[in-house]
Amino acid sequence: MTPDLNKNPNEISQMFDRVAKKYDLLNDLLSFGQTKRWRKVTTSIIAPKPGMKILDLAAGTGSSSEPLRKLGADVVSADFSQGMLDVGKIKYPKLKFVKADALDLPFENETFDLVTISFGLRNTNNATKALQELSRVTKPNGRIVLVEFSHPNQKWFRNIYFRYLVGALPLISRVISKDSSAYVYLAESIKAWPNQSELAKLMMKSGWRDVTWQDLTFGIVAVHIAFRSVSVFEPNSAN
Ligand SMILES: C[S@@+](CC[C@H](N)C(=O)[O-])C[C@H]1O[C@@H](n2cnc3c(N)ncnc32)[C@H](O)[C@@H]1O
Numbered sequence: 001m002t003p004d005l006n007k008n009p010n011e012i013s014q015m016f017d018r019v020a021k022k023y024d025l026l027n028d029l030l031s032f033g034q035t036k037r038w039r040k041v042t043t044s045i046i047a048p049k050p051g052m053k054i055l056d057l058a059a060g061t062g063s064s065s066e067p068l069r070k071l072g073a074d075v076v077s078a079d080f081s082q083g084m085l086d087v088g089k090i091k092y093p094k095l096k097f098v099k100a101d102a103l104d105l106p107f108e109n110e111t112f113d114l115v116t117i118s119f120g121l122r123n124t125n126n127a128t129k130a131l132q133e134l135s136r137v138t139k140p141n142g143r144i145v146l147v148e149f150s151h152p153n154q155k156w157f158r159n160i161y162f163r164y165l166v167g168a169l170p171l172i173s174r175v176i177s178k179d180s181s182a183y184v185y186l187a188e189s190i191k192a193w194p195n196q197s198e199l200a201k202l203m204m205k206s207g208w209r210d211v212t213w214q215d216l217t218f219g220i221v222a223v224h225i226a227f228r229s230v231s232v233f234e235p236n237s238a239n
Contacts, residue, residue: 003185005192007125009080009101016060017083019182024063024091026176030169030183038147038221039067039118045214045223046116046145048073055112055137057102057130058120062088062095064147068116069095076112078105079120102130107137114138118147122193128206135207138228144208150215150222151195157218165190196222204229 003011019026027035042064048054050072056065059077061084069075069092078100079085085097100106102117102124115134124130134144152158165187174180194202196219200211208226215222 005188007123007189009125012123012125013081015182015185016079016081020061020081020083020087022176023061023084023087026173026183027063029176030172034217034220038216039064041214041216042116042118042145042147042223043067043071045225046073046114048075052114053112055105055107055115055134057100057105057115057117057134058123059095059097060084060088060120062092062097064116064118065095066092076107078102102133105133105137109136110139110142111137112139112142114143114145116145116147119149121146122148122189127202131203131206131208135228140228142228144203144224144226144228146199146203146224146226147221148199148224149190149193150199150219151193152219153215154218161220162191196224199224 003015046068048068048071052073054068054073054075056068056075056077059065059079062077065075065077075095076098077088077095078098080099080101082099085099088095088097103126115138121127121130152161169187170180170183173183196213200213203211203224203226207229209229211224211226213222213224
């Protein structure tokens with residue numbers, strides 16, 4: 001079943017269970033190899049170092065976590081799709097995988113130096129709650145690096161890109177994976193997702209301050225960077 005934009009958590013996790021085995025391959029093909037470049041830029045923004053405690057939320061098969069672990073960071077890769085976790089444990093046996101829902105994280109307050117989420121926030125059915133949970137588990141002054149599909153800035157390019165998303169992408173993915181429903185959902189969810197400045201505003205209301213962002217590939221992807229603000233989860237906080 002194709003999830004709709006209500007993003008029912010059962011349907012979303014089942015969809016990722018179904019695509020898990022071909023997820024990384026399809027990612028590379030459908031982004032024309034851009035995914036690798038996006039990860040390189042993200043890794044340099046995160047600047048992982050030995051001893052740094054990082055939560056990679058919605059880590060899927062761990063492809064977003066592995067570059068951070070390789071540079072010595074202490075990474076926890078959390079996701080709620082058992083299928084994605086199972087593929088990840090085989091692909092990256094050195095990663096620490098944890099089954100977790102973004103809306104109810106099983107971690108103590110102020111655990112991580114940095115939290116990151118790549119191509120995951122859009123799939124939750126409550127982005128505000130997920131951002132607040134991420135803020136809760138981040139140490140004071142810790143950072144978030146949020147990678148997500150966004151809206152290309154140039155109108156002419158945005159039109160071509162959205163046509164590719166809605167028209168060509170599900171067709172190509174059907175040939176490769178025999179199941180295009182996940183990519184129909186992908187296209188629709190990207191179109192409906194807030195643009196760069198709207199997402200920055202949402203972050204500021206959800207436990208983060210000093211939000212900036214960097215566009216990648218003309219704004220197809222944006223990396224938002226922010227610092228944890230005064231806690232939104234503690235009673236009596238003056239956020
Ligand atoms: C597009 S994949 C991204 C995986 C990885 N971060 C990457 O960059 O390749 C999105 C992931 O978000 C996970 N996800 C979606 N909603 C979630 C939630 N509420 N809690 C935890 N994981 C979630 C899915 O299971 C899926 O593995």
